[in-house]
Amino acid sequence: MRVNVLLIAGAWYVAAALLFLTLGARGDWGFILAFRGQKLLALTVVAAAVAVSTMVFQTITANRILTPAIMGFDALYVLIQTMLVFTLGGAGAFALKGMPMFALETALMIGAAGILFGIMLRRSEDLNRMVLTGIVLGILLRSLSGLLSRLIDPSEYAYVMASSYAQFTNVEGDLLWAATGITITVLALVMLHARRLDVIALGRDNAMILGLEHRREAQRLMVLVTLLVAVSTALVGPIVFFGLLVSAIAYQVAGTWRHATLLPLSALIGAGMLVVCQTLFERVLDLQSNVLVVVEAVGGLVFILLLIRRART
Amino acid sequence: MIRCQNLTFSAGGKRILDAVTADAPPGRITALVGPNGAGKSTLLGLMGRLKEPERGQVMLGAEDAAGIPRPIFARRLTALRQATRITPRLTVCDLVGFGRYPHNPGHLTKEDQRIVEACMTDMALDDLADRQIDTLSGGQQQRALIAMVLAQETEILLLDEPLNNLDLSHARRVMNNLSARSRAGRTIVTVLHDLTIAARFADHVVALKDGRVHAEGSPDEVFTPEVLRELYGAEVEVHRINGKPVILPI
Ligand SMILES: Nc1ncnc2c1ncn2[C@@H]1O[C@H](COP(=O)(O)OP(=O)(O)OP(=O)(O)O)[C@@H](O)[C@H]1O
Numbered sequence: 001m002r003v004n005v006l007l008i009a010g011a012w013y014v015a016a017a018l019l020f021l022t023l024g025a026r027g028d029w030g031f032i033l034a035f036r037g038q039k040l041l042a043l044t045v046v047a048a049a050v051a052v053s054t055m056v057f058q059t060i061t062a063n064r065i066l067t068p069a070i071m072g073f074d075a076l077y078v079l080i081q082t083m084l085v086f087t088l089g090g091a092g093a094f095a096l097k098g099m100p101m102f103a104l105e106t107a108l109m110i111g112a113a114g115i116l117f118g119i120m121l122r123r124s125e126d127l128n129r130m131v132l133t134g135i136v137l138g139i140l141l142r143s144l145s146g147l148l149s150r151l152i153d154p155s156e157y158a159y160v161m162a163s164s165y166a167q168f169t170n171v172e173g174d175l176l177w178a179a180t181g182i183t184i185t186v187l188a189l190v191m192l193h194a195r196r197l198d199v200i201a202l203g204r205d206n207a208m209i210l211g212l213e214h215r216r217e218a219q220r221l222m223v224l225v226t227l228l229v230a231v232s233t234a235l236v237g238p239i240v241f242f243g244l245l246v247s248a249i250a251y252q253v254a255g256t257w258r259h260a261t262l263l264p265l266s267a268l269i270g271a272g273m274l275v276v277c278q279t280l281f282e283r284v285l286d287l288q289s290n291v292l293v294v295v296e297a298v299g300g301l302v303f304i305l306l307l308i309r310r311a312r313t
Numbered sequence: 314m315i316r317c318q319n320l321t322f323s324a325g326g327k328r329i330l331d332a333v334t335a336d337a338p339p340g341r342i343t344a345l346v347g348p349n350g351a352g353k354s355t356l357l358g359l360m361g362r363l364k365e366p367e368r369g370q371v372m373l374g375a376e377d378a379a380g381i382p383r384p385i386f387a388r389r390l391t392a393l394r395q396a397t398r399i400t401p402r403l404t405v406c407d408l409v410g411f412g413r414y415p416h417n418p419g420h421l422t423k424e425d426q427r428i429v430e431a432c433m434t435d436m437a438l439d440d441l442a443d444r445q446i447d448t449l450s451g452g453q454q455q456r457a458l459i460a461m462v463l464a465q466e467t468e469i470l471l472l473d474e475p476l477n478n479l480d481l482s483h484a485r486r487v488m489n490n491l492s493a494r495s496r497a498g499r500t501i502v503t504v505l506h507d508l509t510i511a512a513r514f515a516d517h518v519v520a521l522k523d524g525r526v527h528a529e530g531s532p533d534e535v536f537t538p539e540v541l542r543e544l545y546g547a548e549v550e551v552h553r554i555n556g557k558p559v560i561l562p563i
C-alpha cells in the first residue's frame with residue numbers, strides 16, 4: 001500500500017517531466033533538452049522544497065492549515081526587493097541580480113527567521129505564539145514595504161512589482177545549481193528525521209514522554225524548514241499557498257501517517273503538479289504569463305475551503 | 314521510588330505548586346487526590362519532566378531526574394496526560410506501538426509486537442486493533458492511550474485520571490491491571506477523583522489542595538470525614554466495607 005502510493009506519485013512526476021521535456025519540441029534536441037532540463041530542475045527543486053517544508057512545519061505546529069511562508073517570509077522578500085530599489089535604484093538593484101542577490105536574500109531570510117524562531121522557541125513552549133508573532137511580523141514588514149514603495153520613483157516601482165511574484169523565468173545556471181545542492185542536502189537531513197517526526201506528530205507532551213528532546217528537535221527542524229523556504233524564495237520569489245495545496249492532497253491520498261512516506265510523496269506530487277501546470281501554460285495554452293500566479297490562486301482557494309471545513313467540524 | 318522535593322511551580326504569574334514534598338513508595342500505588350485546580354496534573358507534569366520546576370527536585374531513588382537524558386528517562390518513566398488529542402490518523406495498534414519507541418526507535422521487533430498485543434489485550438482492545446483512533450468512543454480512546462503507556466514497560470507509571478470516560482467494568486479492569494503491575498514491582502502514581510476506588514486500590518494517598526500537600530498517608534489515615542471536609546469543603550460519610558473506606562457524599 002505504502003510502496004504503491006509512492007510508486008504512483010513517482011510515475012506521475014516522471015510522466016509530467018517527460019511531457020514537459022518533449023511536448024512540441026522541434027529543432028536542435030540537445031539545446032532544447034538542456035534548456036528545458038534546467039527549467040524542469042528549477043520547478044522540481046522549488047516544489048519539493050515548498051512541499052516538504054510545509055509538511056514538516058505543519059507537523060511541528062500540529063496544524064494542517066499553516067505554512068511556513070505565512071510566517072512573513074514572503075513579506076521579507078518583498079521588503080528586501082523594495083529596499084534595494086529604494087537605495088540603489090532600479091538599475092542598481094538589477095545589477096545585483098544573480099548570485100549576489102541570491103546569497104543576500106538567503107542570508108537575510110535565514111537571519112530573520114533564526115532570530116524569530118530562536119527567541120520564540122527558547123522563551124516558550126508555545127508554538128502558536130511563535131506563529132502569531134510571525135504573522136504580525138509579516139504585516140509589519142508589508143506595511144514597511146508599502147511605505148518605502150511610496151517613496152520610490154513610480155517608474156522604478158515597476159521593478160519591485162516584477163520581482164514580488166514568484167517566477168521561473170530568470171533562474172540562472174550557477175544559482176540553480178547552488179539552490180539544488182542546498183535543497184537536496186536539506187531534504188536528506190529532513191528524511192533522517194522522518195521517524196522522529198512521526199513521534200512529534202503525537203504532540204509535544206507525548207513526544208517528550210516517548211523520550212524526544214522536543215524543543216531541540218523542533219529547533220533543528222525549524223532551521224531546516226527555514227533553509228528550504230529561504231532558498232526557494234530567493235530562487236523564484238515568494239510562494240504561499242502552493243505548499244498548503246500539496247500537503248492537503250498528500251494527506252488525502254497517502255493512507256499513512258508515516259513521514260518516511262508522506263515527505264517524498266508530497267515532494268513528488270508537488271513537483272509533478274507544478275511541471276504539469278507549466279507544460280499546460282507554455283505548450284498547450286501558449287501563455288507567457290506566470291504559472292505560479294494561477295497555482296497560488298488555486299492554492300488560496302483550497303486554503304479557504306480547508307478553513308471553512310475546519311470551522312464546521 | 315519517586316520523590317518530590319520542595320517542588321515549586323508558577324504559571325501565568327500565579328503560584329500553582331508551593332514547596333510540594335511527597336513520596337511515591339516503590340512497588341505501590343499512590344493515589345493523588347484533591348479538588349479541581351489543586352495542582353495534581355501540574356505535579357504529575359513536573360514528575361514526568363514535561364515542565365521544569367522553579368525550585369525543587371524530582372528524585373528517582375537517589376538520582377536527580379533532571380540529570381537523566383530523556384531517551385533513557387523514557388525507558389524508566391511514562392505518563393498518561395489528562396487531555397490528550399491525537400491528530401494523526403492512527404489505528405489503535407499503531408498508537409500502542411509508539412509505546413515501544415523509547416526501547417526501539419526503528420520498526421517494531423517481534424518482542425515489541427508481542428508486548429503491544431499483550432497490552433491491547435489487557436485493555437480489551439483486541440477487536441478494535443485496526444480501528445482509526447478518531448472513530449473510537451471516548452472510553453475506547455482512553456483505553457488505547459492507557460495501552461500505549463503500558464506498552465512502554467517502565468518501572469514508574471504516572472497516570473492522570475486514567476478512569477476518565479471508563480465504564481464500571483473497564484475501570485475495574487484498569488485498576489486491577491495497575492494492581493498487578495505494582496505487585497510486580499512497578500511504582501504507580503495516579504490521579505483519581507473516585508475516592509472509594511482510590512481507597513480500594515491505593516496503598517498510599519497524597520491529598521493536594523491549593524498547590525500544597527494537605528494530607529499524606531494510608532487511605533485509612535487520609536479518608537476521614539474531617540480531612541475530606543477540609544480538603545473539598547464538602548460533607549461526606551465514610552463507611553467501612555471489608556475493612557476498606559467507602560466514601561459517600563451527603
Ligand atoms: N498554563 C497555565 N497558566 C495559568 N494557570 C494555569 C496554567 N496551568 C494550570 N494553571 C492553573 O493551575 C491550577 C492547577 O491546575 P492543574 O491542572 O494542575 O489542576 P488539577 O488538580 O489537575 O485539576 P483537575 O482536577 O481539574 O484536573 C489551576 O488553578 C489552573 O487554572
Ligand SMILES: [Mg+2]
Binds near residue numbers: 354355395
Ligand atoms: Mg488535572
